[in-house]
Amino acid sequence: MDALAQTALLVSLTSFSLGFATLARNVRNKLFLYFAIGCTVISAWAIFYFISSVWPENGWYGYHLSLNAWLAPASLLFIQSMMRIEKWVTSRILLFGSLFLCLAMTVMVLFGLERHDLIKNIIYFTPSLIVIQIAILMVSDRSVNPLVGIRRRFILYVATLIVLSTCVMDHLPDLPLAVPIFGNFALTIFLFFVSQAITQQRLLNLGSLLSRFLTVVFVAVLLAAVFSLVRVWAHELALFFLNSFIVSFFVLTLLEPIRSVARFFIDRVVTRRASLVQGEIDAAVRELALVVNPKDSLTVFEAFVTRVLKPDGIAFYVPSSDPKLLRRERAIGEGFRLTHAPAEIPKHHPIFDALAHAGRKSRVLLDQMLEDEIERMAGQEMKHRYAVWRDAVHALGGNIILPFSKDGRVLGLAVLDVPNPPEEYGANWSILRELEPLADRVAELIEKSSVFDREREVERLATLGEMAAGLAHEIRNPLGAIKGAAQYLDPSSNRPESRFLSVIVEEADRLNAVVTQFLDYAKPSATREYKEVDLNNLVQKLVMLLSPTAPEDVDLRLQSSLLQARIRCAPEQIHQVLLNLIQNAFKALRRWDVSRGDRSKGQVEKRVLVSLDAFETDDLRSMIRVTVEDNGPGIPRENLEKIFIPFFTTDPAGTGLGLPICRKIIQAHGGTIEVSSVPGVTTQFRIILPEAP
Numbered sequence: 001m002d003a004l005a006q007t008a009l010l011v012s013l014t015s016f017s018l019g020f021a022t023l024a025r026n027v028r029n030k031l032f033l034y035f036a037i038g039c040t041v042i043s044a045w046a047i048f049y050f051i052s053s054v055w056p057e058n059g060w061y062g063y064h065l066s067l068n069a070w071l072a073p074a075s076l077l078f079i080q081s082m083m084r085i086e087k088w089v090t091s092r093i094l095l096f097g098s099l100f101l102c103l104a105m106t107v108m109v110l111f112g113l114e115r116h117d118l119i120k121n122i123i124y125f126t127p128s129l130i131v132i133q134i135a136i137l138m139v140s141d142r143s144v145n146p147l148v149g150i151r152r153r154f155i156l157y158v159a160t161l162i163v164l165s166t167c168v169m170d171h172l173p174d175l176p177l178a179v180p181i182f183g184n185f186a187l188t189i190f191l192f193f194v195s196q197a198i199t200q201q202r203l204l205n206l207g208s209l210l211s212r213f214l215t216v217v218f219v220a221v222l223l224a225a226v227f228s229l230v231r232v233w234a235h236e237l238a239l240f241f242l243n244s245f246i247v248s249f250f251v252l253t254l255l256e257p258i259r260s261v262a263r264f265f266i267d268r269v270v271t272r273r274a275s276l277v278q279g280e281i282d283a284a285v286r287e288l289a290l291v292v293n294p295k296d297s298l299t300v301f302e303a304f305v306t307r308v309l310k311p312d313g314i315a316f317y318v319p320s321s322d323p324k325l326l327r328r329e330r331a332i333g334e335g336f337r338l339t340h341a342p343a344e345i346p347k348h349h350p351i352f353d354a355l356a357h358a359g360r361k362s363r364v365l366l367d368q369m370l371e372d373e374i375e376r377m378a379g380q381e382m383k384h385r386y387a388v389w390r391d392a393v394h395a396l397g398g399n400i401i402l403p404f405s406k407d408g409r410v411l412g413l414a415v416l417d418v419p420n421p422p423e424e425y426g427a428n429w430s431i432l433r434e435l436e437p438l439a440d441r442v443a444e445l446i447e448k449s450s451v452f453d454r455e456r457e458v459e460r461l462a463t464l465g466e467m468a469a470g471l472a473h474e475i476r477n478p479l480g481a482i483k484g485a486a487q488y489l490d491p492s493s494n495r496p497e498s499r500f501l502s503v504i505v506e507e508a509d510r511l512n513a514v515v516t517q518f519l520d521y522a523k524p525s526a527t528r529e530y531k532e533v534d535l536n537n538l539v540q541k542l543v544m545l546l547s548p549t550a551p552e553d554v555d556l557r558l559q560s561s562l563l564q565a566r567i568r569c570a571p572e573q574i575h576q577v578l579l580n581l582i583q584n585a586f587k588a589l590r591r592w593d594v595s596r597g598d599r600s601k602g603q604v605e606k607r608v609l610v611s612l613d614a615f616e617t618d619d620l621r622s623m624i625r626v627t628v629e630d631n632g633p634g635i636p637r638e639n640l641e642k643i644f645i646p647f648f649t650t651d652p653a654g655t656g657l658g659l660p661i662c663r664k665i666i667q668a669h670g671g672t673i674e675v676s677s678v679p680g681v682t683t684q685f686r687i688i689l690p691e692a693p
Helices: 003-025 030-054 060-082 089-110 117-124 128-139 150-171 182-199 206-233 237-253 255-270 276-289 294-308 350-358 367-376 380-395 429-447 449-488 498-522 535-549 571-590 658-668
Strands: 313-319 325-333 344-346 400-406 409-417 531-534 554-560 566-569 606-616 622-630 672-678 682-690
Touching: 003 030, 003 182, 030 060, 030 182, 060 089, 060 117, 060 128, 089 117, 089 128, 128 150, 276 294, 276 429, 294 313, 294 325, 294 409, 294 429, 325 409, 325 672, 350 380, 350 400, 350 409, 367 380, 400 429, 409 429, 429 449, 449 498, 531 535, 531 571, 535 554, 535 566, 535 571, 535 606, 535 622, 554 571, 566 571, 566 682, 571 606, 571 622, 571 658, 571 682, 658 672
Parallel strands: 554 606
Antiparallel strands: 313 325, 313 409, 325 344, 400 409, 531 566, 606 622, 622 682, 672 682
16 A cells, blocks of 8 residues: 555545534534535545555546546535635536536446546546636635735635645646645645634634644644554553553643644744734733723723724723613714714623624624624524624624623623724734733723722812812902902992902802802712602703703703602702703703704704613612713713813813712712713713612
């Protein structure tokens, strides 16, 4: 038996194993099915060559020749599915032409006509149809939309041609360029790489594939060497089984260290990648290690993604006070989809189902990957599910979803709109895998965000508490003297300087109001009596009170889905909070020119909507939510994180204490207040309070 026959046995066993292992992952995936069919044909083709070498007189070589013709349609079916070109006219002609030719050649073999040189040469060169398909792909590559860059696609094309040509060299007896056994080894390696690429959703890079391959080769060589030694050493059957068990246990224990060594060898010696990406990631990880503010971690992550992926837009979703929701923290980009993405998404959103389904294969959702699965799935139910997940990704305003997850819990999302993978990092979506360490660190900080916010608020209030009494005393004493002196001089008289005295009195009153607000911020609930009230009635009366004072072109509306919403509160304080929020909306709309917004759907009236609804937390606590929403200019992203900081204001006539006082009042009632805004579209303030027992 020659070496070519022995390596044919290797090809047969390996291809069958790879095909079976791939199909076992998902029998409904058309690509996996077509790969398994191709591997089965290759396995049968190789095993019949091996058998014909052992028993040449029994006509087994004829079966080998027949299967040689069937290599073409099996390979074309897989290539067309992988590259998503099944609907190309040229692809259909090649596939159906190869099927017709194979059937004809199979009939010829059954009648023993393969002895004629013409028939035999046609059978030998039937796989050249694969060459034609690859040539068409290389010419029309720009119309293909796979997940890897153009250079790597051409590597795939060239590798296919090399493997095909070397296999032909091995099996053409009269070809002077024959390279014995090289073709079979090349085919085995090629099938391994293809199987790994398609089963890993093609987000692996070349280094990962090489690492996996070298690990398998190293383990195989180690097992062969050790078992050969055991076979020579152990002459007794019992001793042979004992030693085999010990050696197998030893090798399996070392499998992970072997994989690590192989990966190190590939990264440092073979590919020699100074790791442009890794350097960027290490720098970002070091920067994140120094960050304690969750919002700052999003800024670092945003800067890294912008530098590496150059996205058209980014949006982040972080935990809301309602545990069943994620709210959008910020959105950067001018795209229509991104600016019109939802401000909140529920935990039953299809995107979470998609992330759970992805499992360990990939924590990243890529719309092209989902498109591929839709094309390749055989079952209509799975096609529909993948279509829903793809549409969910697009609805959030991007084409990539990266979760911030901890212990299997999704704490937040990064939505990226990246049209093409970056060329400088290999033009390959495998770079998305490299973002996971950063996402893990961001998830840790998001998990600790509530603790961080509480600690920061305690420190701020402690400082303000120390300042409040002394500041009030130091300001009010001279302020009272100034006002008293101005009033003593009688600003109501007709003297020319009287109008200046009126200004002094008015400004003294305004400054006294600021001091009062500051004291209220330090102690918002010092002397308040809580009682049970119906929030529905309170809000309804407030809307009726404010409707006559609303700007003429602003429509103030109330919308409630609750028959009653009973809470324990200080009614005058809740009234103060809602009054402040609604009046702020009036001010924003009064300054807002409707024509500057996105009015693609026609004229849009200015409106302020006050709505009430209820929900339950994960620990079954009943909560009441009041939302004050306007369709005004919105709040710029750089200001969104500052509006609850005392004395921060963009209103020349404002004090910067209104919203901080509102938040302190709501927190004193055991609730929370949140804000989300899309500039030019909408702004929402949400007050969440516990329902009365």
